[in-house]
Amino acid sequence: MAERTHDITLVVNGTVRRAAVPGRRLLSDCLRHDLGLTGTHVGCEHGVCGCCTVLLDGEPVRSCLTFAVTVDGHEITTVEGLADGERMSPVQRAFAECHGLQCGFCTPGFLCTVTAMLRDNPVPTEEEVLEGISGNLCRCTGYQNIVKAVHRAAEIMAEES
Amino acid sequence: MKPPPFDYHAPRSVAEALDVLAAEGERAKVLAGGQSLIPLLNMRLAAPGHLVDINRLTELAGVEAEPDGVRIGALARHAEVERSEPAAAAQPLLRQALRLVAHPVVRNRGTVVGSLVHADPAAELPAVLTLLGGSVRLARRGGPGTPAAGVSVSPEVPAGGSLTVRDVPAGDFFTGPLESAAGPGELAVSAFFPALPPRSGTAFREVARRHGDYALAGVAALVVLDDDLRITSAAVACVSAGPVPLLVEVTGECGHRPPASAGWAGAARAVQDRAEPEDDIHATAGYRRHLVGVLAERALRDAAREALNG
Numbered sequence: 262m263a264e265r266t267h268d269i270t271l272v273v274n275g276t277v278r279r280a281a282v283p284g285r286r287l288l289s290d291c292l293r294h295d296l297g298l299t300g301t302h303v304g305c306e307h308g309v310c311g312c313c314t315v316l317l318d319g320e321p322v323r324s325c326l327t328f329a330v331t332v333d334g335h336e337i338t339t340v341e342g343l344a345d346g347e348r349m350s351p352v353q354r355a356f357a358e359c360h361g362l363q364c365g366f367c368t369p370g371f372l373c374t375v376t377a378m379l380r381d382n383p384v385p386t387e388e389e390v391l392e393g394i395s396g397n398l399c400r401c402t403g404y405q406n407i408v409k410a411v412h413r414a415a416e417i418m419a420e421e422s
Numbered sequence: 423m424k425p426p427p428f429d430y431h432a433p434r435s436v437a438e439a440l441d442v443l444a445a446e447g448e449r450a451k452v453l454a455g456g457q458s459l460i461p462l463l464n465m466r467l468a469a470p471g472h473l474v475d476i477n478r479l480t481e482l483a484g485v486e487a488e489p490d491g492v493r494i495g496a497l498a499r500h501a502e503v504e505r506s507e508p509a510a511a512a513q514p515l516l517r518q519a520l521r522l523v524a525h526p527v528v529r530n531r532g533t534v535v536g537s538l539v540h541a542d543p544a545a546e547l548p549a550v551l552t553l554l555g556g557s558v559r560l561a562r563r564g565g566p567g568t569p570a571a572g573v574s575v576s577p578e579v580p581a582g583g584s585l586t587v588r589d590v591p592a593g594d595f596f597t598g599p600l601e602s603a604a605g606p607g608e609l610a611v612s613a614f615f616p617a618l619p620p621r622s623g624t625a626f627r628e629v630a631r632r633h634g635d636y637a638l639a640g641v642a643a644l645v646v647l648d649d650d651l652r653i654t655s656a657a658v659a660c661v662s663a664g665p666v667p668l669l670v671e672v673t674g675e676c677g678h679r680p681p682a683s684a685g686w687a688g689a690a691r692a693v694q695d696r697a698e699p700e701d702d703i704h705a706t707a708g709y710r711r712h713l714v715g716v717l718a719e720r721a722l723r724d725a726a727r728e729a730l731n732g
Binding site: 264265267283284285287290306307308311314317320321322323325326327328330331374391392393395396 | 423424425426427428429430432453456457460461463464465473475477501524525526527528530531632633634
């Protein structure tokens with residue numbers, strides 16, 4: 262028997278998107294499979310790795326620990342929505358400049374997490390940066406360049422404001 | 423790593439949620455923040471037939487700080503309670519503990535009441551509710567406790583149809599690992615954390631392998647002083663030290679003395695003697711028992727310092 266679906270409407274990166282999803286569709290899978298936005302990566306699927314972090318009404322959340330149907334009617338920002346057209350966001354530029362990524366799998370989650378962190382706290386201390394990114398795992402970089410990138414992003418944002 | 427199928431319900435009112443829970447009984451599970459439930463579903467450790475999503479019940483999102491304590495609705499997220507200045511002023515242990523709950527991103531979604539109902543003995547909030555002697559308010563359809571028609575029995579649950587509401591004290595609420603007193607058909611609508619008494623202080627100390635991980639061991643402490651600034655009451659509640667939050671009263675061990683000369687070491691030994699930790703991949707039972715003692719002494723000293731400063 263076909264599984265019952267629910268019609269939902271999400272505002273994703275400023276665009277109204279509609280999908281018919283079963284109740285159990287994770288937001289991460291809805292973004293990737295139903296809406297074709299594969300920038301959101303799926304690592305552990307139980308809330309540990311942080312790769313799937315997106316912004317829900319501006320706040321970072323684990324899209325693998327959220328059902329798409331629960332957030333019907335809400336606004337989602339994914340990594341695809343961070344840049345201003347062709348120009349990368351300050352956080353994206355800082356990650357590129359500081360070599361804050363190697364394989365890039367964890368990067369979308371870091372970018373969304375850090376974007377929200379610096380919006381709420383434009384000049385974080387070292388300790389605040391470490392706590393802020395503590396929920397995102399990276400297996401390549403050893404984190405040092407990611408931490409540098411967060412501070413550099415704060416500088417860029419201050420320069421451009 | 424995908425959840426099993428379930429029938430999804432999105433009630434628009436508490437009354438509607440209670441109707442679904444009454445109809446489906448043991449087959450139904452309530453979804454609030456989902457930060458504990460959805461991992462269980464993804465790993466297929468849980469497979470409820472019906473999921474009752476309360477995320478649209480914004481009337482349950484309140485955080486109300488009153489002189490006697492803080493009442494937290496079932497939809498209030500950890501981050502909202504953590505940021506609430508009135509809640510922190512009424513009961514500082516809430517913010518002290520919430521900063522240790524998982525990662526900031528998880529706290530944006532997870533709820534305080536959901537953590538309590540999940541009843542994980544490795545979690546911080548059940549220990550907090552236990553130490554403070556708080557309670558969880560459960561509502562369900564039917565039953566003998568039906569209030570007079572048309573009378574609202576609580577701020578959260580409008581009357582309309584028969585309704586039973588009960589407040590379960592923390593000591594009775596946590597019944598085992600991941601087991602609480604919330605029965606089939608019941609919805610936890612709010613929790614109440616009593617306010618900090620005068621001349622008293624609190625602290626939460628824990629050791630985790632990484633910030634935001636489950637604690638290997640953790641201790642919440644509450645110390646109350648009298649007018650002469652001597653200890654009249656001291657107690658701790660321990661995380662990961664048994665099947666439910668472990669409450670240990672250590673007033674006798676501390677002695678009716680000023681904090682500077684209190685029997686902290688004896689209190690720590692008493693806590694270690696009562697702890698029933700288990701071995702797992704992260705730590706041995708012996709190491710956890712050691713940690714519980716060390717953390718108890720530190721938390722008690724911190725709480726006493728807060729009491730003197732407060």
